[in-house]
Amino acid sequence: MEDDTMPRTTFLPVVRELARCYQAFERLSGRHIRQLGLTAGQFDVIATLGGTDGMSCRELGDATLITKGTLTGVLDRLAERGLIERCACSGDRRSITVRLTPAGQALFDNSFDAHLAHLKPAFDQLAPDELAETGALLARLREALESEAPDCCEIQNN
Amino acid sequence: MEDDTMPRTTFLPVVRELARCYQAFERLSGRHIRQLGLTAGQFDVIATLGGTDGMSCRELGDATLITKGTLTGVLDRLAERGLIERCACSGDRRSITVRLTPAGQALFDNSFDAHLAHLKPAFDQLAPDELAETGALLARLREALESEAPDCCEIQNN
DNA sequence: TATTGTTATACTCTATAACTATA
DNA sequence: TATAGTTATAGAGTATAACAATA
Numbered sequence: 001m002e003d004d005t006m007p008r009t010t011f012l013p014v015v016r017e018l019a020r021c022y023q024a025f026e027r028l029s030g031r032h033i034r035q036l037g038l039t040a041g042q043f044d045v046i047a048t049l050g051g052t053d054g055m056s057c058r059e060l061g062d063a064t065l066i067t068k069g070t071l072t073g074v075l076d077r078l079a080e081r082g083l084i085e086r087c088a089c090s091g092d093r094r095s096i097t098v099r100l101t102p103a104g105q106a107l108f109d110n111s112f113d114a115h116l117a118h119l120k121p122a123f124d125q126l127a128p129d130e131l132a133e134t135g136a137l138l139a140r141l142r143e144a145l146e147s148e149a150p151d152c153c154e155i156q157n158n
Numbered sequence: 159m160e161d162d163t164m165p166r167t168t169f170l171p172v173v174r175e176l177a178r179c180y181q182a183f184e185r186l187s188g189r190h191i192r193q194l195g196l197t198a199g200q201f202d203v204i205a206t207l208g209g210t211d212g213m214s215c216r217e218l219g220d221a222t223l224i225t226k227g228t229l230t231g232v233l234d235r236l237a238e239r240g241l242i243e244r245c246a247c248s249g250d251r252r253s254i255t256v257r258l259t260p261a262g263q264a265l266f267d268n269s270f271d272a273h274l275a276h277l278k279p280a281f282d283q284l285a286p287d288e289l290a291e292t293g294a295l296l297a298r299l300r301e302a303l304e305s306e307a308p309d310c311c312e313i314q315n316n
Numbered sequence: 317t318a319t320t321g322t323t324a325t326a327c328t329c330t331a332t333a334a335c336t337a338t339a
Numbered sequence: 340t341a342t343a344g345t346t347a348t349a350g351a352g353t354a355t356a357a358c359a360a361t362a
Contacts, residue, residue, distance in 0.1 A: 011281035017296035022180035024303035123169035125302035138175035144283035145182035252320040
């Protein structure tokens with residue numbers, strides 16, 4: 001028997017494909033985002049804030065998965081360029097509200113649709129039910145991965 | 159009709175799930191890799207070299223998707239720790255062969271299986287046919303993404 | 317001329333932790 | 340004491356381009 005040479009696991013190909021697929025996405029997406037003069041993190045913030053009336057750094061960090069310390073730097077660079085503004089307009093005076101400026105909103109309005117248009121030809125190569133199935137399976141896998149990664153509990157943050 | 163408020167695209171949820179799923183994987187995987195004293199890039203190199211008799215920087219860069227300039231630094235750090243070695247043993251004297259040292263091979267033998275064991279509980283939550291389907295769909299999507307990202311042609315590299 | 321790998325620069329992100337000002 | 344956000348540090352990755360040696 002040649003069982004010694006059998007793959008050690010059945011999930012390794014999925015790991016590989018997940019990584020390759022994400023990297024391929026990042027390459028296609030990132031190229032366009034860089035053309036807009038933004039980094040991936042900056043675009044993430046703009047896209048998250050777009051269409052909202054602002055949110056706190058904590059909410060923004062949770063939504064974008066950008067680390068607290070990094071977020072300050074990202075917001076600094078976006079604020080320098082006049083795309084976002086910070087204001088102390090919430091009840092809790094420890095907290096600030098981050099929102100898009102009119103210029104940031106304009107960038108969002110233009111760039112977000114343009115970005116989707118940039119990505120669309122790739123995703124159009126899959127049938128709608130394939131896309132739906134992909135999304136559903138990825139959600140299943142994400143839940144499984146998160147259940148093993150105990151940082152969903154933000155209790156031990158200090 | 160309320161079509162104006164319909165989602166602009168059908169693939170946006172897939173994008174979100176792909177990003178979330180990969181990030182969840184990176185978090186689970188990265189935690190363990192860091193415990194080994196390696197970064198993701200370093201582990202990628204070790205895992206790629208493991209079980210081979212070495213390869214050139216070019217091949218290694220292609221396999222790991224690590225940028226040429228970055229690869230030099232990654233290899234420097236691995237070489238400092240005695241995990242890889244570079245030798246000029248190929249016919250082409252511009253090229254070098256990178257391979258694991260015995261210490262690197264030992265690290266690979268131990269850490270790779272341990273890493274798989276670390277990940278296994280998460281992937282075990284999906285049925286084998288779900289995993290197979292996930293891998294197949296991710297491969298489909300990756301091919302679609304790559305077909306729109308013209309850097310598969312390494313011709314315009316200069 | 318083209319290719320392999322190295323070097324250099326400037327920027328960004330990560331992880332970590334200390335710090336402030338509030339609560 | 341705990342939380343929100345900032346600051347600081349060290350390390351690593353990215354993009355880009357110039358460079359030396361070789362093909």
